[in-house]
Amino acid sequence: MRRVGLLVLSCALSAGCSKLEGLGGAVPPLVQFQVEATGDLGSLRPPGVTSDVSLRIALVWGAQWWIEPFCILPPESDSAAAVIAAGCRDPFGFVPALVAASVPVNIGAPSSLPLFEQPPTDVLVGASTARVGYASLVFFDDRDGSGTLELSTPHSSAFGRDGPPQQDSVDSADVIYGASFLTMTAPDERVLFLDGTFDETSAFYPRSGCPDPGNQPALFTNGFSVLGAGGFSAAAGFTSSIAGTLPPEDPNTCTGGVPETTLVAIGAQAPANVNEVSCTERTLDGTTRYREPPADMPDLRDRVSACASLPSFDAGNQPNLIQFVVSGRSTDHCKGLTHYALRGCRENVACPVPDWDFTANPPAWWPCPS
Amino acid sequence: MRRLAIAVLLVGLMPAPSRGDGSGGDLRVRSSGPLTVDGGLVFALPTALVPGLSTGFGIGVTRGRVLAWEARASWSTATESSVAWTVTQSDLRLRVGGVIQHTLGRARVGLRLGVGPTIVHETRLRNSSTLETSAFSTLPAGEVEAFVAVHVFGPWLFNMAGGPSAAVDSGNLRGGWVSLIGVGWQP
Numbered sequence: 001m002r003r004v005g006l007l008v009l010s011c012a013l014s015a016g017c018s019k020l021e022g023l024g025g026a027v028p029p030l031v032q033f034q035v036e037a038t039g040d041l042g043s044l045r046p047p048g049v050t051s052d053v054s055l056r057i058a059l060v061w062g063a064q065w066w067i068e069p070f071c072i073l074p075p076e077s078d079s080a081a082a083v084i085a086a087g088c089r090d091p092f093g094f095v096p097a098l099v100a101a102s103v104p105v106n107i108g109a110p111s112s113l114p115l116f117e118q119p120p121t122d123v124l125v126g127a128s129t130a131r132v133g134y135a136s137l138v139f140f141d142d143r144d145g146s147g148t149l150e151l152s153t154p155h156s157s158a159f160g161r162d163g164p165p166q167q168d169s170v171d172s173a174d175v176i177y178g179a180s181f182l183t184m185t186a187p188d189e190r191v192l193f194l195d196g197t198f199d200e201t202s203a204f205y206p207r208s209g210c211p212d213p214g215n216q217p218a219l220f221t222n223g224f225s226v227l228g229a230g231g232f233s234a235a236a237g238f239t240s241s242i243a244g245t246l247p248p249e250d251p252n253t254c255t256g257g258v259p260e261t262t263l264v265a266i267g268a269q270a271p272a273n274v275n276e277v278s279c280t281e282r283t284l285d286g287t288t289r290y291r292e293p294p295a296d297m298p299d300l301r302d303r304v305s306a307c308a309s310l311p312s313f314d315a316g317n318q319p320n321l322i323q324f325v326v327s328g329r330s331t332d333h334c335k336g337l338t339h340y341a342l343r344g345c346r347e348n349v350a351c352p353v354p355d356w357d358f359t360a361n362p363p364a365w366w367p368c369p370s
Numbered sequence: 371m372r373r374l375a376i377a378v379l380l381v382g383l384m385p386a387p388s389r390g391d392g393s394g395g396d397l398r399v400r401s402s403g404p405l406t407v408d409g410g411l412v413f414a415l416p417t418a419l420v421p422g423l424s425t426g427f428g429i430g431v432t433r434g435r436v437l438a439w440e441a442r443a444s445w446s447t448a449t450e451s452s453v454a455w456t457v458t459q460s461d462l463r464l465r466v467g468g469v470i471q472h473t474l475g476r477a478r479v480g481l482r483l484g485v486g487p488t489i490v491h492e493t494r495l496r497n498s499s500t501l502e503t504s505a506f507s508t509l510p511a512g513e514v515e516a517f518v519a520v521h522v523f524g525p526w527l528f529n530m531a532g533g534p535s536a537a538v539d540s541g542n543l544r545g546g547w548v549s550l551i552g553v554g555w556q557p
Binding site for chain 1: 418419420421450451452453454455457459490492494496498499500501503505506507539540
């Protein structure tokens with residue numbers, strides 16, 4: 001108290017002690033991540049790309065996503081398996097929701113990636129006292145020069161008049177070369193934002209078996225940390241899902257560190273292998289959107305298609321209804337499927353009053369049994 | 371509230387004998403000395419924080435008749451936020467100055483000019499983080515205030531004052547305002 005008094009007095013007698021900033025002044029970042037891109041892009045560039053425009057690393061918050069049943073149920077035919085291979089993304093892959101920040105990088109040289117804002121609540125998962133968000137650090141060539149990573153969405157093939165018109169978007173020109181967190185079935189280093197306690201039972205990009213980061217405050221800077229895990233096998237993932245448990249990580253592969261001192265190295269890979277990390281999904285809840293078949297045959301060039309039964313929980317009271325499933329094109333940035341059914345509604349193929357019903361008079365091009 | 375303030379003001383400006391209570395009693399004005407001590411709540415524009423309302427308290431001593439001198443001190447604080455910062459500034463105003471005043475019935479009205487340092491203490495918290503900084507700064511400042519002091523009973527007065535203020539911050543003149551509402555004591 002006496003010191004404060006002396007300080008006040010000395011200030012009063014002097015012509016000011018320090019500069020007042022008020023609400024202005026430079027804003028320090030909440031956290032700075034250390035990132036480094038590694039590898040040789042020479043042999044990895046896609047056809048037609050001979051040089052890099054602007055190599056950058058972006059911090060991308062992940063979405064909570066459930067894959068549609070068609071992609072994980074055992075395929076009923078070889079043609080259905082081919083559609084799944086062509087149109088379904090990795091069920092354990094990282095699905096982006098929001099690009100938060102990016103910085104230019106040089107290969108082999110560490111860079112700092114500052115983050116000035118907490119993630120918005122729509123990318124956080126959990127109760128208000130135990131919310132968590134995960135991000136992947138994505139290495140890309142910013143070929144459109146926008147200074148950030150543009151995400152892409154799958155394209156559906158043409159469909160009939162049901163529902164509101166769907167805005168199709170142009171694929172991003174950015175070329176993806178790698179990410180610190182691509183899939184849960186491979187080793188990853190992910191950015192963690194923790195608000196409250198850590199829920200070890202959460203299935204949001206789980207890392208069961210690793211130490212609870214909530215008990216390690218030394219790993220955090222303003223709620224942010226960098227965690228690593230070795231990943232689990234797809235078989236373990238499916239087995240655990242059926243059993244209602246979380247697939248365990250090898251505890252020896254679990255790492256954690258303070259963002260300012262943990263260097264996250266991102267190795268370059270072929271864009272075709274890592275593109276999906278920049279692909280958003282139109283539906284995140286695992287439901288399937290069935291489409292009304294158009295009157296004219298959709299353009300099926302460079303697409304894989306098959307006739308398949310509806311999953312039993314979708315079919316409801318019409319178990320004999322056959323869907324026509326079409327994959328995206330091989331040139332699309334993102335994998336995706338279009339499901340056609342002769343009868344149904346946009347949100348529910350088993351709706352009691354269908355928006356369309358062509359079961360008695362299918363379009364001429366309809367290739368499946370009616 | 372506004373009507374009440376106007377009523378109080380009119381009652382104060384009315385000459386005591388004309389109110390028919392010349393007998394005095396508890397409402398009789400018993401003080402006419404040169405010394406007045408007053409204090410009350412301060413509302414002001416923060417000295418160095420652009421938006422907001424700075425609230426606190428102040429006290430003052432005035433000595434003299436038509437022309438008087440005074441010494442005054444007040445402390446007030448304001449907290450404002452932006453996306454990045456939550457800033458709290460506390461202003462300690464130390465003033466000396468002169469007063470010109472006139473008696474109207476039960477009231478004294480006048481103008482006072484005060485100059486002196488304003489010591490500003492600032493704390494800035496970076497939102498969503500643990501980063502906090504603080505700073506002190508002393509700014510030359512002053513204000514001109516109009517005031518009304520109404521004798522309520524005995525030596526006690528009801529005070530209201532307010533007017534424009536100015537401070538020099540980093541070579542720039544900052545305008546503002548300051549006001550006080552409170553009580554006075556004139557023995």
